[in-house]
Structures are given as structure tokens and as C-alpha cells.
Amino acid sequence: MFFENNGYCPICEAPVLFVAEQAWLRDYYLCSVCHSIPRQRALVYLLNMLRPDWKSINIHESSPSILFLKNHCPSYSFSYFIDDLNPGAVRDGIRCENLEQLTFLDETFDIFITQDVLEHVFAPDQALAEISRVLRFGGMHIFTAPRHKDLLLSRQRARVENGHVIHMLEAIYHGNPISSKGSLVTWDYGLDFVVLAERWSGYQTSVYVLHDRRFGIDGEFMDVFVTVKDKKNQTFCSE
Numbered sequence: 486m487f488f489e490n491n492g493y494c495p496i497c498e499a500p501v502l503f504v505a506e507q508a509w510l511r512d513y514y515l516c517s518v519c520h521s522i523p524r525q526r527a528l529v530y531l532l533n534m535l536r537p538d539w540k541s542i543n544i545h546e547s548s549p550s551i552l553f554l555k556n557h558c559p560s561y562s563f564s565y566f567i568d569d570l571n572p573g574a575v576r577d578g579i580r581c582e583n584l585e586q587l588t589f590l591d592e593t594f595d596i597f598i599t600q601d602v603l604e605h606v607f608a609p610d611q612a613l614a615e616i617s618r619v620l621r622f623g624g625m626h627i628f629t630a631p632r633h634k635d636l637l638l639s640r641q642r643a644r645v646e647n648g649h650v651i652h653m654l655e656a657i658y659h660g661n662p663i664s665s666k667g668s669l670v671t672w673d674y675g676l677d678f679v680v681l682a683e684r685w686s687g688y689q690t691s692v693y694v695l696h697d698r699r700f701g702i703d704g705e706f707m708d709v710f711v712t713v714k715d716k717k718n719q720t721f722c723s724e
Contacts, residue, residue: 487513492699495529496521496553503701510704524629524709525551527695527702528600531709532627542595545619547584548602550662565663579663584612592621599628605659605668607645613685613712620714626686631706636675643671682710688718 487505494501494516507513514523532539543560555561564582573588574581582588584599585608597616606612616626642654650669658667674681682690690712695702 490698492701494519494521495526495533495700496551501701503698511706512704514701514704516701519551519553521551521553521701523702523704523707524600525553526700527693527707527709528598528627528629529553530695530700530702531693531711532596535625535627535711536596539596543593544596544598545589545594546598546600547582548599548662550600554598567663584615586611587615587619589619591618592624593619595621595624597624597626599626599630601629601631601659603628603630604670604672604674607643607671609672609681610685613682614687617686617688617712617714622714622716624714626710626712626714628710628712629706629708630674630678630710632674632676632678632692632708634676636673638677639675639681640673641671642673643669679710682712683720686712687720688712688714689720 487508489502489504492501492503497516497519502517503514504517505514510523512522515521540558544554544558546554546561546563548565549563555563564580566583567576567579567581570576570581572581572583572586584602584606597620603609603612620626642657643650643652645651657670659670661668679690679692690710693709693711695707695709
């Protein structure tokens with residue numbers, strides 16, 4: 486054990502003991518009750534702050550790693566990308582969606598959530614444009630993605646050509662909640678990520694960097710990004 490401290494878990498909604506099992510706090514600073522990790526608690530903490538009414542509105546989450554929101558929001562829905570299933574289809578209660586081509590109607594959701602998903606998307610520009618499309622005006626996309634401090638410009642690690650994956654850099658895989666194969670990392674995001682997110686989504690994007698051990702929030706890559714779909718917030722970028 487690296488260290489431990491008492492605090493309040495936004496996911497348990499109760500006092501808990503937080504335990505850091507290793508120095509890499511992002512994955513190993515755990516709630517002793519629900520076993521959540523810091524980025525999950527950071528997103529829920531921010532959701533409580535920005536949209537305290539979230540339990541009564543329409544939320545969709547892509548590729549959730551925990552179902553905390555499902556247990557508290559009657560209008561919550563979720564989906565995963567499943568290779569051998571058509572987008573919009575459902576298997577064993579799990580809906581398949583491709584972020585680059587969502588099957589939802591325009592202006593369907595009040596909140597759209599992605600946690601560490603966009604670094605696994607081949608075309609994040611299309612994904613963010615699609616998320617903006619399915620958000621209602623006044624709605625928000627709340628998301629996490631690793632933003633590398635030592636990388637000035639974001640870089641693409643892999644692309645698809647004629648149905649085949651072309652690797653521009655060594656293949657790296659992260660854990661996947663529904664597949665033992667893992668998820669290929671397709672992009673490394675750098676310091677320009679907010680600029681790219683604004684260009685791709687069409688709306689200004691804010692970044693919250695949270696570190697507060699009272700809520701078990703600490704570690705690397707603790708950025709939580711928020712894009713609000715509002716006419717006053719449009720970027721008017723032609724690229």
C-alpha cells in the first residue's frame with residue numbers, strides 16, 4: 486500500500502477510506518467500498534457541480550466502465566461499439582453504437598458522457614460532430630481523455646484504409662470492459678486537444694483539472710472536458 490486517507494466518495498455518496506495501492510494513482514487510488522478510480526470520481530464530482538439535476542434528465546454514456554449513473558438516473562442509456570453487431574442493434578441487453586455514425590435522432594440527449602473513449606476512435610472529428618448533433622441545445626458533452634503534457638501536437642497512431650487498420654506507431658491497447666482483446670489506442674492527444682475538440686464539435690470546450698484527495702481525486706491525466714451546445718458557445722470554425 487502506498488498511502489490511504491479518509492474522504493467522501495462522489496460515487497458511493499458516503500464517507501469512505503481511499504487506498505492508493507501503487508504510485509500510479511490514476512488506476513490504483515481506489516475507493517475501498519465501490520473500487521472506483523479517480524477519473525470516474527472526478528467526472529461524477531463535476532457532473533454534480535455543473536448539472537445537479539442530472540438524475541432527472543436524459544443521459545447517454547458510451548462504453549461505461551461502471552454503471553453508477555444507470556442506478557441513479559431513470560432516463561440513462563448506454564452503448565458499446567461491438568465489431569460484429571450493426572449500430573443500433575441490441576444483444577443481451579447491450580446496444581451497439583459507433584460514435585462516428587450514431588443512430589440516434591438529432592437533439593436526443595441532455596448529457597452525453599465518454600470516459601477515456603476518444604483515444605480509441607479512428608475519426609474523433611466525426612465522433613465529436615455526431616455527439617454535438619444528438620445533444621439538445623443547452624446540453625453538454627462531459628468527457629475524459631488522456632492529454633499528454635509532453636506532446637505539443639496531437640498525433641494519430643492508427644487509421645483505417647479499405648477496411649484495414651494501418652499502424653503509424655507501435656500498437657498499444659488499453660482495457661476494454663466488454664472484450665479481452667482490449668481497445669487499440671488510435672490517437673495520442675497533446676496540448677492542442679482543446680483546440681481540436683472545439684474545431685471538431687463546433688463548440689467551445691472547457692477543461693477542469695481536478696485534484697482533491699478529500700474526494701479521492703488525484704493522479705495523472707485528471708482533465709475533465711466539458712463542451713456545452715449553445716449558440717453563444719459556437720466556434721464558427723470552418724475547418
